[in-house]
Amino acid sequence: xxxxxxxxxxxxxxxxxxxxxxxxxxxxxxxxxxxxxxxxxxxxxxxxxxxxxxxxxxxxxxxxxxxxxxxxxxxxxxxxxxxxxxxxxxxxxxxxxxxxxxxxxxxxxxxx
Numbered sequence: 001x002x003x004x005x006x007x008x009x010x011x012x013x014x015x016x017x018x019x020x021x022x023x024x025x026x027x028x029x030x031x032x033x034x035x036x037x038x039x040x041x042x043x044x045x046x047x048x049x050x051x052x053x054x055x056x057x058x059x060x061x062x063x064x065x066x067x068x069x070x071x072x073x074x075x076x077x078x079x080x081x082x083x084x085x086x087x088x089x090x091x092x093x094x095x096x097x098x099x100x101x102x103x104x105x106x107x108x109x110x111x112x
Contacts, residue, residue, distance in 0.1 A: 006065050008054060015047045075102045083108055 005013040019040055026036050058066070066072070079086050083106035091097045 004071065006062070006069070008058075008062050008065075012047060012051055012054065015043060015050060019043045019047065079104075079106065084110075
């Protein structure tokens with residue numbers, strides 16, 4: 001199982017791997033008179049349709065898995081894109097720092 005795909009996304013991963021292998025073969029063997037562009041196009045359309053079908057009928061646990069995906073952007077990723085000079089305020093001065101809550105002071109287009 002690929003690290004980029006969750007268990008319910010495996011059919012999509014397998015189809016994407018097939019598309020990648022076909023495009024790699026077509027690039028390597030340009031001398032051969034094999035046109036696989038139509039097949040690649042058909043597989044890409046099938047991948048889009050399969051993705052729609054899978055994501056249209058997700059269960060509660062699958063939604064939770066997507067929300068917790070390790071490659072999903074974190075709050076600080078968005079903060080770095082939107083603000084300048086972000087100073088994170090951390091800790092509750094009594095127990096510990098909660099990584100799930102992000103707060104701080106930053107500049108937005110030069111204003112503080």
